[in-house]
Amino acid sequence: MFSQCSLLKDINSLKNWNVSNGINFTNMFSDCSSLKDISSLEKWNVSNCSNFSYMFSHCSSILDIKSLEKWNVVNGINFSYMFYGCSSLRNISSLEKWNVSNGKDFSDMFSYCTLLKDIKPLKKWKISRALFKDITKKL
Secondary structure, three states: OOOOOOOOOOOHHHOOOOOOOOOEOOOOOOOOOOOOOOHHHOOOOOOOOOEOOOOOOOOOOOOOOHHHOOOOOOOOOEOOOOOOOOOOOOOOHHHOOOOOOOOOEOOOOOOOOOOOOOOHHHOOOOOOOOOEOOOOOOO
């Protein structure tokens, strides 16, 4: 949808979007390299979404994903490359309580997040259904 909008900085106008029927958010903000603040997505109802792949890939300016903390991702199946190349991302503790138990693909979810040093928040994730569990590469 906004893929490759490299100059996109402000997405506040999306704050009240009704995305509750959305099932596929693939590439929604991929390559939005100037995007820093995604707090306007905090109240998005993504509970029907099954595909989050590449959603924020190469969003190299995103510093904080705390606004995603209360997202209900229980129906998510594909999380591959979701945060791939988010090279400014340092903290993923807000994802600690995500229920990803239906997830099957976590391929490279956090690969090339070069400032990310602690992935302990993910230790409670139940990924037994996953076909591919390597969520990090080159940390």
